[in-house]
Amino acid sequence: xxxxxxxxxxxVEVILCIFVLLLFVNGIDENLxxxxxxxxxxxxxxxxxxxxxxxxxxxxxxxxxxLSDFEVVATKYFAKIRRSFDLENYFSSKLSYLLIPLIxxxxxxxxxxxxxxxxxxxxxxxxxxxxxxxxxxxxVSVFYLPVAYFSILGSLRIWKxxxxxx
Amino acid sequence: xxxxxxxxxxxxLLLIIVMLALFLRLYxxxxxxxxxxxxxxxxxxxxxxxxxxxxxxxxxxxxxxxxSFGSYQPPLYTYLAVIPIKLFGNTIQSVRLVSVFFGxxxxxxxxxxxxxxxxxxxxxxxxxxxxxxxxISPIFIYFSRLVAEGNLGVTIFVxxxxxxxxxxxxxxxxxxxxxxxxxxxxxxxxERIIAVxxxxxxxxxxxxxxxxxxxxxxxxxxxxxIMMLPHLWIATSGAxxxxxxxxxxxxxxxxxxxxxxxxxxxxxxxxxFFDLGPSLNRVSxxxxxxxxxxxxxxxxxxxxxxxxxxxxxxxxxxLLIIISPIPASLTGDSYYPLRALDQLWLVALVISVxxxxxxxxxxxxxxxxxxxxxxxxxxxxxxxxxxxxxxxxEAAPYYGNAYVSLMSNLRNYKDSKIIIDSGRDPGIGxxxxxxxxxxxxxxxxxxxxxxxxxxxxxxxxLYEDYxxxxxxxxxxNWYQDIYKxxxxxxxxxxxxxxxxxxxxxxxxxxxxxxxxxxxxxxxSTNPLAKCQSLDRRLIWExxxxxxxx
Numbered sequence: 001x002x003x004x005x006x007x008x009x010x011x012v013e014v015i016l017c018i019f020v021l022l023l024f025v026n027g028i029d030e031n032l033x034x035x036x037x038x039x040x041x042x043x044x045x046x047x048x049x050x051x052x053x054x055x056x057x058x059x060x061x062x063x064x065x066x067l068s069d070f071e072v073v074a075t076k077y078f079a080k081i082r083r084s085f086d087l088e089n090y091f092s093s094k095l096s097y098l099l100i101p102l103i104x105x106x107x108x109x110x111x112x113x114x115x116x117x118x119x120x121x122x123x124x125x126x127x128x129x130x131x132x133x134x135x136x137x138x139x140v141s142v143f144y145l146p147v148a149y150f151s152i153l154g155s156l157r158i159w160k161x162x163x164x165x166x
Numbered sequence: 167x168x169x170x171x172x173x174x175x176x177x178x179l180l181l182i183i184v185m186l187a188l189f190l191r192l193y194x195x196x197x198x199x200x201x202x203x204x205x206x207x208x209x210x211x212x213x214x215x216x217x218x219x220x221x222x223x224x225x226x227x228x229x230x231x232x233x234s235f236g237s238y239q240p241p242l243y244t245y246l247a248v249i250p251i252k253l254f255g256n257t258i259q260s261v262r263l264v265s266v267f268f269g270x271x272x273x274x275x276x277x278x279x280x281x282x283x284x285x286x287x288x289x290x291x292x293x294x295x296x297x298x299x300x301x302i303s304p305i306f307i308y309f310s311r312l313v314a315e316g317n318l319g320v321t322i323f324v325x326x327x328x329x330x331x332x333x334x335x336x337x338x339x340x341x342x343x344x345x346x347x348x349x350x351x352x353x354x355x356x357e358r359i360i361a362v363x364x365x366x367x368x369x370x371x372x373x374x375x376x377x378x379x380x381x382x383x384x385x386x387x388x389x390x391x392i393m394m395l396p397h398l399w400i401a402t403s404g405a406x407x408x409x410x411x412x413x414x415x416x417x418x419x420x421x422x423x424x425x426x427x428x429x430x431x432x433x434x435x436x437x438x439f440f441d442l443g444p445s446l447n448r449v450s451x452x453x454x455x456x457x458x459x460x461x462x463x464x465x466x467x468x469x470x471x472x473x474x475x476x477x478x479x480x481x482x483x484x485l486l487i488i489i490s491p492i493p494a495s496l497t498g499d500s501y502y503p504l505r506a507l508d509q510l511w512l513v514a515l516v517i518s519v520x521x522x523x524x525x526x527x528x529x530x531x532x533x534x535x536x537x538x539x540x541x542x543x544x545x546x547x548x549x550x551x552x553x554x555x556x557x558x559x560e561a562a563p564y565y566g567n568a569y570v571s572l573m574s575n576l577r578n579y580k581d582s583k584i585i586i587d588s589g590r591d592p593g594i595g596x597x598x599x600x601x602x603x604x605x606x607x608x609x610x611x612x613x614x615x616x617x618x619x620x621x622x623x624x625x626x627x628l629y630e631d632y633x634x635x636x637x638x639x640x641x642x643n644w645y646q647d648i649y650k651x652x653x654x655x656x657x658x659x660x661x662x663x664x665x666x667x668x669x670x671x672x673x674x675x676x677x678x679x680x681x682x683x684x685x686x687x688x689x690s691t692n693p694l695a696k697c698q699s700l701d702r703r704l705i706w707e708x709x710x711x712x713x714x715x
Contacts, residue, residue, distance in 0.1 A: 049555050050551075078440055078458060081440070085434060086434050088431060111469045112469055114469075116469075116526075119462075120462065
């Protein structure tokens with residue numbers, strides 16, 4: 001086991017948790033729960049399709065309203081989450097393209113070495129981001145933390161005998 | 167005894183997975199997607215034409231590439247489609263059956279690939295999970311229910327990878343691997359690029375082994391090159407590169423930067439696990455190529471990849487992971503999953519590793535089984551709602567659903583001349599020709615006459631007029647068509663209410679597609695009323711002389 005495999009990722013998760021909590025200070029994105037006109041029309045159209053296909057299983061009002069409302073919220077929520085997994089956001093400047101091998105290497109190294117439970121925690125944190133307002137500086141800077149961290153890990157992978165404890 | 171029981175269980179589970187895959191691909195395949203896309207009807211009619219005349223719809227004998235709607239289609243799908251069209255006739259289902267068959271075969275081939283890839287301790291569980299993920303993933307079901315050359319391409323490509331993998335033990339199978347790899351280049355564009363990059367690099371990585379087994383390599387390489395000759399035959403005509411020019415970056419971009427940007431787009435989990443949105447060639451509403459729930463096992467899979475695969479074999483996998491996004495990255499579209507099917511198959515592999523990695527979590531086995539069953543049921547329910555309900559209706563306009571319904575409506579106008587406007591959809595004419603099994607010799611004669619460039623050329627026209635006897639499919643000519651007694655059919659943009667009133671058109675029928683988005687209207691012309699309404703001076707300039715005098 002080399003020094004890199006012993007990197008303690010615990011503090012990374014702590015920083016991520018604090019970061020996500022900080023994002024919640026800005027409040028929850030209320031737009032998620034408000035339907036605009038286009039969404040209202042779409043919900044109506046889709047309820048017609050469901051009604052045609054599912055028949056009596058769909059006509060019962062509680063299920064109908066639950067499905068249609070839930071679907072709109074879910075669609076908007078997942079569209080927001082999608083940003084966190086978009087690599088283009090992490091490489092917003094052309095210069096950062098030069099760091100791609102380093103970051104991929106660091107990312108792989110990170111995934112290889114953290115525990116399963118930690119990985120699940122990170123994924124849960126990312127999914128929590130979907131509820132936050134993401135148009136502010138905090139939202140954008142979400143991408144900088146992993147880029148910087150993976151770059152360091154990638155560099156360490158290349159000079160793999162250097163020791164670092166974060 | 168125990169071993170035999172395990173083997174029996176494995177076979178039963180594999181059979182269940184294959185049957186599930188077949189069911190998901192075959193169920194209502196003629197109705198969802200509702201209608202037929204122009205690329206599908208092109209394969210269908212060309213197969214029908216080949217079956218009856220040995221020539222495609224332009225009268226070209228056994229083409230290397232099929233000229234179609236401004237571009238060229240790889241040939242293998244069309245040649246294979248001859249079989250179901252011979253057996254089941256010119257229906258929407260029959261042309262899609264090739265895809266259904268190869269999409270299901272991919273599940274089986276994937277199983278055998280995994281059996282040879284993973285370490286023996288884990289291979290049975292991993293092979294079954296990998297096959298199951300291919301069976302139920304939206305991307306592989308979606309393209310298996312469509313006439314998609316890429317679906318055929320990925321199946322043959324994976325089959326070739328299976329033989330290359332086994333060739334590391336039995337070198338003779340390298341020949342079969344090379345044959346299939348070359349064959350995949352005739353199935354889809356992506357495989358052309360991957361095959362040319364893959365083969366030399368594969369030999370380079372395993373050079374120590376293959377230097378000891380030169381004969382199969384020499385024979386395999388020769389087979390590969392012979393099978394690539396058809397590409398070379400038309401290399402200078404412009405036809406081979408026509409598609410790449412059509413979908414490339416354009417001249418104003420810096421190639422290197424654009425390539426990296428595209429490579430990132432195709433490697434982004436955002437495009438692999440999330441809904442791409444209506445503007446981004448989405449798979450199905452609310453769904454990405456894979457279920458979003460698969461994102462966790464995907465990351466777990468990256469973590470566990472090297473635990474489950476031997477060091478020697480992981481080199482092959484890494485090579486595939488690096489080169490598989492290249493073809494798609496050479497195109498300028500935002501994200502087009504069909505071009506990245508080989509890469510998405512590898513993503514499925516990583517996901518399956520993640521699922522098996524998940525079973526290593528220190529949780530009671532009951533909870534693990536319940537979680538996995540929940541994921542399976544949740545995935546299938548999500549797919550049903552998204553694909554068989556929302557996609558069926560919302561995608562209907564893109565598959566010309568209203569024009570398929572029109573076919574039965576036209577039976578009420580057997581004695582009338584009919585003009586159908588094709589101003590915005592060049593596929594309407596061929597759709598009619600395919601579904602009515604129109605005489606291929608006659609169509610060949612009419613379409614050949616419209617060619618403005620040699621069959622293999624860099625210049626291919628998108629729009630053509632179709633003259634199917636009493637039915638003509640072309641843009642409406644408002645200076646001529648209204649002065650003849652006939653039925654004119656078009657959507658509300660082609661024939662507005664104002665035009666109908668101005669030209670004394672009488673509404674005969676109205677048709678909508680499933681989503682009510684496309685409204686087709688059929689009008690009968692009234693040349694006499696039109697001419698009588700004209701100004702005396704205009705009568706002499708129009709076609710009215712014969713009608714009024």
